[in-house]
Amino acid sequence: MGREEQIEEREVLDSIFPEEITAFAPDGTDISDTEYRIAVTLNPPDDDEKEAEPPTLVLHVRYPEAYPDEAPILDLSPLPNAPPHPRFSVAADKEQLLKGLEDTIQENLGMAMVFTLVTTLTELAEQLMTERKEAAEREREEALLAAEREENKKFHGTPVTPETFLKWRDDFMREMEEQRQREEEERLAELKKAKIKEPPRLTGKQLWERGLIGKGEEEDEEPPTEQVEKLKVAA
Known part of the structure; x- marks a missing residue:
């Protein structure tokens, strides 16, 4: 079979x-x-x-x-x-x-x-x-x-959440404070340089007291009163 x-x-x-x-x-x-x-x-x-x-x-x-x-x-x-x-x-x-x-x-x-x-x-x-x-x-x-997702990441920022916003704010405030400190330090440095290059200006009294003006002229010329007396005697 x-x-x-x-x-x-x-x-x-x-x-x-x-x-x-x-x-x-x-x-x-x-x-x-x-x-x-x-x-x-x-x-x-x-x-x-x-x-x-x-x-x-x-x-x-x-x-x-x-x-x-x-x-x-x-x-x-x-x-x-x-x-x-x-x-x-x-x-x-x-x-x-x-x-x-x-x-x-x-x-x-x-x-x-x-x-x-x-x-x-x-x-x-x-x-x-x-x-x-x-x-x-x-x-x-x-x-x-x-590959498309990786490419799209270039055009999308980090999603904003309360946590990411607080972190951004803290970072921003810290950067602003650091920038203010740098500017203040730079300003003080400029002022310090200016004081060294330009000595303080003296007043007229300070110049006279230090003999920087007036005294040289007195040694070469007699006072006006004595000159008048001499004129009277001659007459």
Whole structure:
């Protein structure tokens, strides 16, 4: 019963995946009567990595004797000599993809399931690529927003709160007091320099008392009274 269903399923798969299966068996032979491989080419998300070649993974299928009442034995590998893809790696995603097939296997026990497994595998792998594209886009958007926020900081001051206002007022009053003190010190310094350069001016009395005016003239000229007396005697 199981072997008949295996043969029938394989005939259906050959008609659905003629190139995908014969790519590994160009002479029409498989690994064995109960083991074969199917190449699964993925479609990257729209507008994603247009220059990159779409990734392809290889699904290895081996029938146990009781298949389909027993789960098939599956494995994944990359296509030989395939270039790496920035959004997908068989080596990195293999475990997650095989685990993602477990529910589908359990739901389809007793029925031919390889076509369903290929479909589910394709959806899971393409979903991974979509999620990675969206994550990269979010990362780019966050980087742009962060750069924009940094740029906007140049045009916005510190928000005014009672605390920031009180701090500003204290700083302002301190600066004004320091400036007043500096100006006062500068004024006193200027006054001190002025007193040194210009000695105090003396009054006329102080000049006479110090002999700076008047006395020199008295030594050269006689007083006016004595001159008058001399004139009288002569007459």
